Amino acid sequence: xxxxxxxxxxxxxxxxGLGLVxxxxxxxxxxxxxxxxxxxxxxxxxxxxxxxxxxxxxNLAAEEIDRARAVEDVLALExxxxxxxxxxxxxxxxxxxxxxxxxxxxxxxxxxxxxDPDATLPCGASADGSTLRYKRVNIRVTWDGMRSSAAPVxxxxxxxxxxxxxxxxxxxxLVTVLTAGGTGxxxxxxxxxxxxxxxxxxxxxxxxxxxxxxxxxxxxxGIHKPGFVDETxxxxxxxxxxxxxxxxEHREFAFDEGGIYNLQYPAPTGFVRPSGMxxxxxxxxxxxxWPANHPAPHLLHPGSxxxxxxxxxxxxxxxxxxxxxxxxxxxxxxxxTYMAAPGASIDVPVPLVxxxxxxxxxxxxxxxxxxxxxxxxxxxxLAEKSYSFPLNEHKLSLPYGTWLLYEYQSSTRKExxxxxxVAGPSxxxxxxxxxxxxxxxxxxVPAAGEVVVG
Numbered sequence: 001x002x003x004x005x006x007x008x009x010x011x012x013x014x015x016x017g018l019g020l021v022x023x024x025x026x027x028x029x030x031x032x033x034x035x036x037x038x039x040x041x042x043x044x045x046x047x048x049x050x051x052x053x054x055x056x057x058x059n060l061a062a063e064e065i066d067r068a069r070a071v072e073d074v075l076a077l078e079x080x081x082x083x084x085x086x087x088x089x090x091x092x093x094x095x096x097x098x099x100x101x102x103x104x105x106x107x108x109x110x111x112x113x114x115x116d117p118d119a120t121l122p123c124g125a126s127a128d129g130s131t132l133r134y135k136r137v138n139i140r141v142t143w144d145g146m147r148s149s150a151a152p153v154x155x156x157x158x159x160x161x162x163x164x165x166x167x168x169x170x171x172x173x174l175v176t177v178l179t180a181g182g183t184g185x186x187x188x189x190x191x192x193x194x195x196x197x198x199x200x201x202x203x204x205x206x207x208x209x210x211x212x213x214x215x216x217x218x219x220x221x222g223i224h225k226p227g228f229v230d231e232t233x234x235x236x237x238x239x240x241x242x243x244x245x246x247x248x249e250h251r252e253f254a255f256d257e258g259g260i261y262n263l264q265y266p267a268p269t270g271f272v273r274p275s276g277m278x279x280x281x282x283x284x285x286x287x288x289x290w291p292a293n294h295p296a297p298h299l300l301h302p303g304s305x306x307x308x309x310x311x312x313x314x315x316x317x318x319x320x321x322x323x324x325x326x327x328x329x330x331x332x333x334x335x336x337t338y339m340a341a342p343g344a345s346i347d348v349p350v351p352l353v354x355x356x357x358x359x360x361x362x363x364x365x366x367x368x369x370x371x372x373x374x375x376x377x378x379x380x381x382l383a384e385k386s387y388s389f390p391l392n393e394h395k396l397s398l399p400y401g402t403w404l405l406y407e408y409q410s411s412t413r414k415e416x417x418x419x420x421x422v423a424g425p426s427x428x429x430x431x432x433x434x435x436x437x438x439x440x441x442x443x444x445v446p447a448a449g450e451v452v453v454g
Contacts, residue, residue, distance in 0.1 A: 050147055053103050057141040060098065060105055061155035064139040068109065074135055074161045079205045081108040088205070103143050110138040112206065113174075114158070122176040122184075123208035125250035131166045132174075132210070132248065134158045165212050171243035173211040177203045177223055179256040180303040180342065184208065188255060191222040214243045221251050227343070229258040231285040231301050258299030259340025261308065262347045271354040271395040273310075274368065274387030279350060280313035281306050282320060289314050297345075305337035310350050311385070311399030316370050318379035318401035321351075321438035333438040352397035353436040357405065364407045365391045371402040371433060403434040 071077045071089050078088045083106065087093035097104040113124025113132045124132050141153040166172055173192070177185040184207025190200040192211060203209045222238035230237040231254045241249050265273055281288045283304045289312050290298070300306055311319030318324070321333040340346045357366060366389045372380040380402065388408075389396050 049145075050150055052101070053105075053143050053146075054150075054153060056100050056103065057105060057143060057153035058155075060100075060107060061139045061141050061153050064107060064109055064141075065137065065155055065157045068111070068137045068139075068157070069159060074159055075165075075210065077111050077135060077137075077159070079110050082106050083108075097144075103145070105141055105143045108140040110140070112136050113208070113210070122178070122252065123174045123206065123210070123250070125174045125176070125248065129244075129247040129249065131172050131246065134160045166246075167213045168246050170213045170215055171245060172248035173214055173219070173221065173241060173243065174248055174250045175200070175203070175209040175211070175221060175223070176250065176252040177207040177209075177255045178252065179207075180254070180301065181256075185225070185228070185255050188223050188225045188228070191224070193220045193222070216243055216245050218242050223253055223255060225255070227257050227299065228255050229299050229301050230255050231303055233258070233281065233288045233300050235299070254301070254303065256302055257342035259302045259342060260345040261298040261300055261306075261338070261340060262345060263298060263308070264347055264349050265310075265352055265397075266349050267352060267354050267397050268395075271356075271397050272389060272393050273352055273397050274389055277310060277387055277399070278312040280309050280311060280319060282309070282313060282322075283307070287314055300340065302340060302342045305339035307335055307337050308348050308350055309399065310352050311401065315383050316379075316381035316385050316399075316401055318370075318381060319399040320379070321400055323379040324400070324438055330437075330439040351438075352399060353441055354395065354397040355434070355436075357394050357396065361407070362392060364409055365389055365393070366396060367406050367408055368396075368398055368403045368434075369406065371404055398434075398436060400436050400438050403436070405434060 067090070068077060076089065080087050080089070082095060082097050085095050097106050099105075112135070114134055114136050135158065137157050137159060139155045146152075175190050177188045179185045184203065184205060186203055186205045186207060188203040188207070188209075190202065190209040190211075192200055192214075194217075196211065196214065200209050200211050219241050220238050221241055222236060224236050229235055237253055237255065239251050239253075241251055243249060263279060267273070276292045278292065279290050279294075281290070281300060283301075283306045285301075285304065288300075307320065307322065309319050309321065313319040313323075320335075322335045325332055338346060338348050368387050368389075370381040370385040372382075379400075387398065
């Protein structure tokens with residue numbers, strides 16, 4: 001009996017309930033199952049929402065294709081986006097996303113002329129001069145909250161003009177104007193000389209202008225937009241083009257809103273710069289030399305940085321410190337560059353070398369004449385360049401280079417100034433040569449009748 005009672009007492013004690021370990025394990029299992037169920041539900045809801053939004057986006061893309069086909073003048077059909085301004089082909093459509101079923105949809109319409117289905121040249125141009133055939137339309141629709149792996153909805157079509165664009169006895173001119181960033185420059189005025197009965201239209205949003213049914217012959221195509229310059233800093237660039245029957249000629253311009261460069265001439269107090277001094281602008285596209293009377297502001301193409309130096313670096317390469325190479329233990333000088341964004345303004349110091357001429361008679365003015373490099377050790381000049389200073393001015397400044405100084409009374413050359421001491425080592429032994437070398441220019445102690453370089 002005792003043994004049976006003890007066995008029954010153990011069975012009762014084992015059924016009292018779950019321990020802490022069992023409870024914790026149960027909660028963990030429940031949490032894992034619940035997390036998986038919730039994740040699956042969220043994924044199903046996301047896919048369902050994306051599918052619904054994609055169906056709406058597909059309908060919007062098809063509607064945009066219909067809108068494009070409804071444009072009467074296919075020439076006027078332009079690219080557009082809900083992120084931009086009003087639709088150029090429907091003024092009632094203002095900027096902003098389209099809201100449907102609580103979702104915001106963004107529409108982009110890209111149109112481009114096509115002459116060769118395999119060509120991707122700007123404004124529908126082709127390598128073989130084929131004339132335009134049709135306009136290709138691409139519609140792209142996205143929406144807020146798209147899954148990262150989801151692709152936008154796209155729809156493509158081509159539109160043929162209702163009337164012939166070209167006359168087989170005449171030609172076509174395609175003009176492309178691109179900004180420094182490679183995008184189309186819109187609103188640029190296009191001119192042609194001799195003029196046509198119908199003036200060319202300004203460039204569209206893609207930077208394109210089309211001149212159809214142009215009589216066979218030679219023409220000059222020019223472009224203009226206030227505040228814009230080309231890569232050579234020309235505000236009115238132009239190019240020649242010959243037109244043949246049944247062919248299309250393509251001309252491309254790099255044209256953008258110029259950066260504004262405010263030129264400054266740092267120098268010690270009382271030092272003057274020469275009258276009528278040129279300024280040179282150098283970049284990867286070439287060299288522009290502007291005279292002292294060039295109208296402000298100084299607009300430069302924003303496509304690449306510029307080295308800006310005093311003087312005429314075309315006539316006298318010595319004005320450019322980058323042309324003073326190393327040699328004789330001298331290191332090439334540092335060459336600074338500057339770059340202003342389109343429409344932005346920056347201040348640029350233009351380096352000049354100050355010096356002082358002493359013991360010159362009153363009522364005299366000084367004139368400096370450039371000297372070519374006689375022994376090949378320094379940058380020189382291709383032709384003589386001269387600069388004048390105001391009457392009775394002795395504290396002067398000049399661009400880099402090698403100079404001869406003369407004193408004048410009125411317009412008569414009076415006397416050559418000699419005894420010039422050049423700071424630092426010099427390859428020249430003639431004491432009457434003033435060598436302003438950007439590698440070695442430094443202050444020196446003057447003596448009477450000498451020139452101080454500092």
